Amino acid sequence: MQPVERGRVEITEGQAQLSEEHESRAAGVAPMEGLAEELAQIDARLAHAPASKAIEWAVERFGRDLVLAASFQDVVLIDLAVKVDPAIEVVFCDTEAHFPETLAFVDEVRARYGLRLTVTKPGPGSGEWPCGTPRCCELRKVEPLRRVLGDKRAWLTALKRVDAPTRAHAPVVGWDPVFGVVKVNPLAAWTDEDVDGYLKDHGLPVHPLVPKGYLSIGCAPTTRPVAQGEDARAGRWAGTGKTECGLHAS
Numbered sequence: 541m542q543p544v545e546r547g548r549v550e551i552t553e554g555q556a557q558l559s560e561e562h563e564s565r566a567a568g569v570a571p572m573e574g575l576a577e578e579l580a581q582i583d584a585r586l587a588h589a590p591a592s593k594a595i596e597w598a599v600e601r602f603g604r605d606l607v608l609a610a611s612f613q614d615v616v617l618i619d620l621a622v623k624v625d626p627a628i629e630v631v632f633c634d635t636e637a638h639f640p641e642t643l644a645f646v647d648e649v650r651a652r653y654g655l656r657l658t659v660t661k662p663g664p665g666s667g668e669w670p671c672g673t674p675r676c677c678e679l680r681k682v683e684p685l686r687r688v689l690g691d692k693r694a695w696l697t698a699l700k701r702v703d704a705p706t707r708a709h710a711p712v713v714g715w716d717p718v719f720g721v722v723k724v725n726p727l728a729a730w731t732d733e734d735v736d737g738y739l740k741d742h743g744l745p746v747h748p749l750v751p752k753g754y755l756s757i758g759c760a761p762t763t764r765p766v767a768q769g770e771d772a773r774a775g776r777w778a779g780t781g782k783t784e785c786g787l788h789a790s
């Protein structure tokens with residue numbers, strides 16, 4: 541890959557292409573054909589590789605233009621990522637509707653790893669929209685994250701295909717049409733049992749609500765514990781028909 545000189549910053553051809561993608565986001569332009577092909581090739585290469593390989597690729601490729609978005613439901617992705625880059629930026633969207641246990645867990649994990657943590661806050665007008673409405677998630681999660689990703693070229697997520705039917709075909713690496721950046725899902729192929737096994741094997745802290753039956757944890761008003769044998773995400777927005785908050789198109 542030949543380096544391309546841009547002002548005082550030397551960047552590679554691939555990075556230059558991503559930079560142009562970044563600049564064209566506001567116009568809603570899809571990724572250029574070359575970039576889409578490149579991401580597809582990388583996804584094929586990483587599809588069956590350990591999660592840490594996808595993180596290594598993303599850190600090497602994007603450096604400080606990469607951010608890890610964490611819900612702090614569990615710490616697997618954070619644990620894997622800080623082993624690759626101890627100074628990786630982690631972002632948590634504080635919707636101001638989280639359980640106090642979640643906020644305490646964020647503090648615990650931040651201290652444990654010495655995280656470089658960015659905490660977003662809801663945008664103006666969020667209080668006018670009741671929990672459960674699409675606009676509430678938009679103003680408390682999607683728009684705050686969009687502001688963070690506006691300075692980035694890629695993000696890491698803990699999305700798993702088993703999370704929901706809408707995520708069943710999520711790639712490890714792909715283009716994110718919601719935010720106009722590259723999206724890396726190192727845990728895409730993991731199961732819930734893989735997550736539990738990793739937490740146990742590495743002696744990692746567990747969100748305090750998990751032992752109480754909260755297997756998928758979001759905002760307090762729309763999260764309930766699930767019964768044994770019930771789908772983990774049945775406790776999110778129960779009875780509303782809503783399944784996603786808008787952060788993940790796939």
Ligand code: SF4
Nearest residue numbers: 671672676677680759
């Ligand atoms: S989960 Fe509920 S309270 Fe949280 S941002 Fe979405 S709609 Fe609002």
